[in-house]
Amino acid sequence: MATLLEIENLKTQFFTSAGTVRAVDGITYTVDEGETVALVGESGCGKSVSALSILRLIPWPPGKIVEGRITFDGVDLATLSEEEIRQIRGRDIGIVFQEPMTSLNPVLSINEQLSETLITHFGITKQEARAKALSLLEMVGISDPDRRLDQYPHHLSGGMRQRVMVAMALSCEPKLIIADEPTTALDVTIQAQILELMKELTNRLGASMIIITHNLGVVARYADRVNVMYAGKIIESGTAKDIYHNPQHPYTLALLNSIPRMDQPRKDKLDPVEGQPPDLTQLDDGCSFRPRCRFVQEGCAKSFPDLENVSESHFAACFEKGNLVEKTKVDS
Amino acid sequence: MSPENGAVTEGNTQVTKAKLGEVLVDVKDLKMYFPITEGVVIGRVVAEVKAVDGISFHINKGETLGLVGESGCGKTTTGRCILQLEKATAGEIIYEGRDLTKLPQKEMNVVREKIQVIFQDPFSSLNPRMKIGDIIGEPIKVHGIIPDPKERQKRVRELLMLCGLNPKFEDRYPHEMSGGQRQRVGVARALALNPEFIICDEAVSALDVSIQAQVINLLEDLRDEFELTYLFISHDLSVIRHICHRVAVMYLGHIVELAECDELYDNPLHPYTRALLAAVPIPDPTLEAERAHEVVKGEVPSPINPPSGCVFHPRCTLAVDSCSKDVPEFREIKPGHWVACSEV
Numbered sequence: 001m002a003t004l005l006e007i008e009n010l011k012t013q014f015f016t017s018a019g020t021v022r023a024v025d026g027i028t029y030t031v032d033e034g035e036t037v038a039l040v041g042e043s044g045c046g047k048s049v050s051a052l053s054i055l056r057l058i059p060w061p062p063g064k065i066v067e068g069r070i071t072f073d074g075v076d077l078a079t080l081s082e083e084e085i086r087q088i089r090g091r092d093i094g095i096v097f098q099e100p101m102t103s104l105n106p107v108l109s110i111n112e113q114l115s116e117t118l119i120t121h122f123g124i125t126k127q128e129a130r131a132k133a134l135s136l137l138e139m140v141g142i143s144d145p146d147r148r149l150d151q152y153p154h155h156l157s158g159g160m161r162q163r164v165m166v167a168m169a170l171s172c173e174p175k176l177i178i179a180d181e182p183t184t185a186l187d188v189t190i191q192a193q194i195l196e197l198m199k200e201l202t203n204r205l206g207a208s209m210i211i212i213t214h215n216l217g218v219v220a221r222y223a224d225r226v227n228v229m230y231a232g233k234i235i236e237s238g239t240a241k242d243i244y245h246n247p248q249h250p251y252t253l254a255l256l257n258s259i260p261r262m263d264q265p266r267k268d269k270l271d272p273v274e275g276q277p278p279d280l281t282q283l284d285d286g287c288s289f290r291p292r293c294r295f296v297q298e299g300c301a302k303s304f305p306d307l308e309n310v311s312e313s314h315f316a317a318c319f320e321k322g323n324l325v326e327k328t329k330v331d332s
Numbered sequence: 333m334s335p336e337n338g339a340v341t342e343g344n345t346q347v348t349k350a351k352l353g354e355v356l357v358d359v360k361d362l363k364m365y366f367p368i369t370e371g372v373v374i375g376r377v378v379a380e381v382k383a384v385d386g387i388s389f390h391i392n393k394g395e396t397l398g399l400v401g402e403s404g405c406g407k408t409t410t411g412r413c414i415l416q417l418e419k420a421t422a423g424e425i426i427y428e429g430r431d432l433t434k435l436p437q438k439e440m441n442v443v444r445e446k447i448q449v450i451f452q453d454p455f456s457s458l459n460p461r462m463k464i465g466d467i468i469g470e471p472i473k474v475h476g477i478i479p480d481p482k483e484r485q486k487r488v489r490e491l492l493m494l495c496g497l498n499p500k501f502e503d504r505y506p507h508e509m510s511g512g513q514r515q516r517v518g519v520a521r522a523l524a525l526n527p528e529f530i531i532c533d534e535a536v537s538a539l540d541v542s543i544q545a546q547v548i549n550l551l552e553d554l555r556d557e558f559e560l561t562y563l564f565i566s567h568d569l570s571v572i573r574h575i576c577h578r579v580a581v582m583y584l585g586h587i588v589e590l591a592e593c594d595e596l597y598d599n600p601l602h603p604y605t606r607a608l609l610a611a612v613p614i615p616d617p618t619l620e621a622e623r624a625h626e627v628v629k630g631e632v633p634s635p636i637n638p639p640s641g642c643v644f645h646p647r648c649t650l651a652v653d654s655c656s657k658d659v660p661e662f663r664e665i666k667p668g669h670w671v672a673c674s675e676v
Contacts, residue, residue, distance in 0.1 A: 190631065221614075244618075260570040260571055270549055
């Protein structure tokens with residue numbers, strides 16, 4: 001498969017009165033055509049900022065992409081002018097945000113919001129745009145689409161609003177869809193509906209998807225490849241099977257052990273990751289996970305380990321990679 | 333497995349068997365309808381939101397009962413009715429032999445010491461202008477348990493340490509703490525009056541996974557140490573499975589299924605419970621690849637005008653004609669396993 005998106009050493013920082021927040025601190029990954037790549041991590045690990053950086057949606061001040069290349073379809077997005085990037089946003093790259101309540105404009109009807117993108121990018125008339133919007137609503141499974149077009153976001157339920165967001169992201173048949181916690185605000189049965197819908201539609205369009213989530217179950221169900229983020233860095237990367245069946249970074253291992261599992265016998269006690277995530281203004285040269293790490297050793301404070309191969313498809317940024325399973329056995 | 337020993341086989345629960353048999357809370361046919369009014373000066377009631385529509389369950393001493401369901405199913409309202417934060421439309425809430433809905437204000441205030449709550453959002457449930465020490469100390473002061481400020485401060489520090497926080501945090505404000513730390517403050521506040529019964533309303537839902545496990549472990553440790561009884565309200569089926577002894581599944585104001593935790597997850601009978609369990613993604617790509625992803629159609633209807641008969645029938649795969657007419661009986665299919673469905 002050809003590479004659609006290539007991110008190289010991306011660094012996004014926020015310059016605040018409390019200091020420089022290194023929200024995204026040198027991440028590198030690729031997305032192939034037709035592939036679904038997940039960015040997983042907890043709040044504040046930089047997963048959303050890294051996605052917003054792709055579309056250059058980081059507000060300046062205080063935020064700025066300070067380094068790195070974002071090559072999309074042969075073009076470096078980081079160097080484009082404001083006008084040029086506008087041509088790509090919504091057309092070649094669609095985005096589904098987390099909060100369907102706040103990411104739709106409350107004073108515009110569904111028709112106006114869907115048509116806006118179509119008119120901007122295709123230069124079609126309002127009537128043509130309405131017809132297209134109607135078919136989009138049908139496509140995402142909204143009943144009675146003609147009536148819904150003239151309604152406003154507050155008339156719709158959370159699940160329906162998210163369907164509208166999906167319709168909007170897909171309206172220009174983009175090559176890449178960025179879904180930033182697309183189902184976090186939704187109930188589990190609605191979450192399943194939306195995810196199945198997105199999977200089906202991206203398959204039909206042959207689009208790639210970056211799905212950003214903290215839900216390890218969603219990742220296991222929908223992602224081909226997974227990047228685990230911690231404190232602005234990708235600390236492990238691999239296929240879903242690599243990550244879930246053979247985690248090689250202590251954080252990934254700890255994360256997988258800390259969640260209650262429905263597919264396994266109940267445990268007496270959960271195994272939490274002790275401590276708190278680090279303050280992103282206070283990062284040093286060493287590994288940012290070391291205060292919470294069970295496998296910490298002397299070298300961890302000196303330098304941040306590189307993301308290196310464990311197998312052909314599997315990378316981990318840890319000095320102890322490859323030894324975790326043995327060490328865990330010794331511990332217990 | 334009988335309900336009496338169900339609790340002790342699971343986890344390292346220290347609760348004695350003798351106490352477990354006793355019913356602590358008995359909710360009978362609870363209804364909570366919220367009126368919708370029209371008119372500015374004199375509101376005319378034009379409709380009712382049937383948030384909770386006739387539910388019955390009991391909680392034994394030392395037991396954790398899970399209440400699970402999607403948004404708007406009435407699980408939080410049920411908790412608020414038990415706490416007497418809502419005046420129930422009908423039904424009884426028997427707590428240690430007394431009906432809370434009929435208790436005079438004065439006596440209720442005494443009972444309140446025994447029933448506490450931990451809220452979902454650690455950001456909005458702590459007063460941003462109060463120091464942590466005052467937030468935890470206030471209930472102790474209000475109920476006149478420790479009138480002496482010095483002694484009270486000692487107790488506050490004890491509580492902070494109990495919940496895994498540094499006693500120095502008493503001088504901090506909520507905004508200086510992380511979400512997980514704030515939720516620990518919420519737990520410490522709930523424990524301040526030595527309660528018997530704590531309602532955990534989505535107590536870990538707003539937390540990140542690694543922090544969530546810390547707070548779940550804390551809640552379990554405290555349950556064992558102080559022989560607490562929990563009503564654990566959550567939409568997260570995996571968390572419910574981990575922490576609860578028995579589980580009630582709610583849908584649109586009704587309990588559709590109630591059983592021992594393992595029984596419910598291994599052998600779900602109600603079509604809604606099955607749909608709910610099937611919808612939860614499992615963190616294992618190999619298992620996920622093999623699972624059939626049948627998605628339940630449609631959305632939860634409005635509780636203002638709920639469907640006739642069985643409230644789940646418009647979305648149900650098993651529905652027959654009679655489901656839209658007759659309200660299914662909530663019946664005991666196996667000992668301890670209750671289901672409201674005529675087709676199972």
